Amino acid sequence: MSSSEPSQADNSETISPDAAAVITRARRSFAISIALLVFGFAAVAVALVYRTGGKEETPVASYAAGVLAVPAGATIISAVPSEGMFAVAYEIAGKNRLRLIDGTTGAIIRDVDFVSE
Incomplete structure (x- = not known):
């Protein structure tokens, strides 16, 4: 290693409490968005299966x-x-x-x- 590369110990900066709170809210919002997306896909899949798997009438x-x-x-x-x-x-x-x-x-x-x- 040369002296121009920063060491691992120098990269560990402390995050302010305000920044930590913003990151926490962003993670929570992301998790809720993903959960809603998955729920929406599941609802569409269930609706498709219900509509196509219903009783088949043969006139x-x-x-x-x-x-x-x-x-x-x-x-x-x-x-x-x-x-x-x-x-x-x-x-x-x-x-x-x-x-x-x-x-x-x-x-x-x-x-x-x-x-x-």
């Missing part, structure tokens, strides 16, 4: 009926799948009717007539 499986039955000579106005059943609106002999059909078995649940008020 094709809930509608397995191969044929929708309507009376012979009926004119179909509309057919709408909804909540595991089909709602088929048709006209026969000048009367409009609504037929509810089970989406998995194709069985007729009920027929509903339309009336004018």
Whole structure:
């Protein structure tokens, strides 16, 4: 070692109490910031897992009926799948009717007539 290098004993300077308090507050603020950051990442990860890992609905499986039955000579106005059943609106002999059909078995649940008020 040459005489131009400072020794280890010369580098140990004492820190004033005010500077120590500022450093302590800075460390505490840094720790809180990091904790909030980690908490935020964890919340986002949990939300992603919850949204992607939820129940998977297969609409094709809930509608397995191969044929929708309507009376012979009926004119179909509309057919709408909804909540595991089909709602088929048709006209026969000048009367409009609504037929509810089970989406998995194709069985007729009920027929509903339309009336004018």
